[in-house]
Amino acid sequence: MRRHMLSHEGEEMTGIRVRGVEVTRMEGLTDAMFGFAITLLIVSLEPPTSYEQLVSLMLSFPAFGVTFMLMMFIWYWHYRFFRQYGLNSGKVILANAFLMFVVLLFVFPLKFFATIVIDTIFLERWAGIDMPDQLDRTGLNYPILHTIYAIGFAAVFICFSWLYKLALDARDALDLTAYEQQVTRVHINMYLLVAAVPLLTIPLVWLPTKWAPMIAGMSNFFIWPVTMIYGRMTQPKLNALKEAS
Numbered sequence: 001m002r003r004h005m006l007s008h009e010g011e012e013m014t015g016i017r018v019r020g021v022e023v024t025r026m027e028g029l030t031d032a033m034f035g036f037a038i039t040l041l042i043v044s045l046e047p048p049t050s051y052e053q054l055v056s057l058m059l060s061f062p063a064f065g066v067t068f069m070l071m072m073f074i075w076y077w078h079y080r081f082f083r084q085y086g087l088n089s090g091k092v093i094l095a096n097a098f099l100m101f102v103v104l105l106f107v108f109p110l111k112f113f114a115t116i117v118i119d120t121i122f123l124e125r126w127a128g129i130d131m132p133d134q135l136d137r138t139g140l141n142y143p144i145l146h147t148i149y150a151i152g153f154a155a156v157f158i159c160f161s162w163l164y165k166l167a168l169d170a171r172d173a174l175d176l177t178a179y180e181q182q183v184t185r186v187h188i189n190m191y192l193l194v195a196a197v198p199l200l201t202i203p204l205v206w207l208p209t210k211w212a213p214m215i216a217g218m219s220n221f222f223i224w225p226v227t228m229i230y231g232r233m234t235q236p237k238l239n240a241l242k243e244a245s
Contacts (some may be wrong), residue, residue: 013182015238019174020086021124026093027082030150033100036073041067063115066122070110074103077160085167092166101160106152113149116142142213148204150198160190179241186234190227197223198218 011018041064078099164187167174171181198220205216 005008007075013080015242016180017177018083018086020084022086024082024088026088026096028080028174029077030078030096030100033104034071034078037069037104038068040107041071041111042055057126060115060119063111063118064116066118067107067111071103071107081160081167085170087167087170087174089166089170095159095162095166095189096156099156100156102152102159104155109145109148109152113145116145119239142202146213146216147202150202151235153198154195157191161188161195164188164191177245179204179245180237182234182238182241186231189234190230193230196224196228 078096164184168176168181168184168188171184176184201216201219204219205212207215209215
């Protein structure tokens with residue numbers, strides 16, 4: 001897939017001149033790990049043996065779809081980074097290994113959390129759809145589950161921020177322009193902001209109110225206004241550097 005999407009050297013991708021035009025062994029291994037993570041999501045769904053089981057399986061697909069799309073977004077952000085900078089140093093390999101570890105560890109908690117939120121809250125309680133019980137909820141502790149999800153989600157984006165920090169550290173070797181350096185800084189801070197929001201929701205889920213789970217869950221949507229505000233704040237400087245380059 002990566003080979004079909006490769007850009008020619010010198011083209012730009014989100015403000016960064018493409019420097020990675022060859023698929024490295026590390027990227028090939030990473031693609032295999034992403035494929036394995038998605039496979040884990042699929043094999044966790046048992047094939048139906050009756051009409052009722054088929055309907056139950058189809059009703060479970062929204063949660064699977066959300067999990068799958070997030071995995072694909074993570075894959076694309078990974079692909080974009082290596083197309084932009086083409087780095088293959090030992091530090092980048094280490095950061096990439098941590099990212100893959102987190103993704104493989106995060107995939108099941110993400111699916112579990114998505115199933116509870118989408119099936120129980122959105123489809124059953126809000127839409128009034130009689131959803132089949134896909135999970136054994138014996139001993140379920142939602143605050144703990146939310147905390148695991150928030151930490152896992154944040155860890156993914158901290159790894160991306162780490163990768164872009166390594167790219168900024170290699171700015172001389174990569175011959176990054178002033179504009180490209182600023183774009184890289186924006187990526188570092190943007191990923192840190194995305195990581196910070198779910199971490200800040202953790203105390204909310206422990207509030208002494210029955211609404212705490214909903215308050216904490218809905219607070220994750222602050223990722224969009226926070227990142228949009230930061231993007232608008234950084235745009236004037238980026239425009240000035242773009243015009244000067």
